[in-house]
Amino acid sequence: MEVADLGHALIIVPAEGGGLRSVVRSAVVDAGGYAGLAAAVAAADPDLA
Amino acid sequence: MSTVLVDDHLLLRVLLADEPPSLRTAGAALATTGLWYHRLCRALGDDAVVGSLSRRLGAVDEAIASDVLGAVAVLPDEVELVSLRDLAWDMAALLHEGTRLNLLGLEALAAARHLAAEICLAGVDDNPPLRAAARARAVEVRIIVD
Secondary structure (H helix, E strand, O other), rough: EEEOOOOOOOOEOOHHHHHHHHHHHHHHHOOOOOOHHHHHHHHOOOOHH | OOOOEEEEHHHHHHHHOOOOOOOOOOOOOOOEEEEEEEEEHHHHHHHHHHHHHHHHOOOOHHHHHHHHHHOOOOOHHHEEEEEHHHHHHHHHHHHHHOOOOOHHHHHHHHHHHHHHEEEEEEHHHOOOOHHHHHHHHHOOEOOOOO
16 A cells, blocks of 8 residues: 555555556546646746747 | 756656656756746646546545645655756846747756756657757757657
């Protein structure tokens, strides 16, 4: 198990398969991938393009 | 010791324990810029990412999912981030010399010069104006595709 202590909550995820970082990676993929997310930020703010 | 200055795409891979094998040789240091890090934090804070993470963690409150993202995005000590305290003058000088880059590009070029670093960009983040400005100042830029 991997435990992340947020101070006000404990997040416990299975360590197998990469743990919390793997879950975050999957969430980014679900959201369309990092390239698209960064492109959206850049489109909203040209100084970040 | 050599230093590679990474964009937000590559930084995210480092933070998620998915560093591209070709990014650096053993012993090379990692650095990024404030605005690349800022873009990463803004992108990860997108509602779609927070919502998906909430569901994947068992429908936890989205505030908790957001806190998890913030915890994962904390820069480890091994990743250097140069302050604008050390870059602002050079960024202004680059503009006065006629460099046409946005703030993100100016900070990246000034940081690479400050650290004597190689700039590494993800393939999807190729930046021809930054590459051209870097080449004119003998700063190496490498595109990472693995």
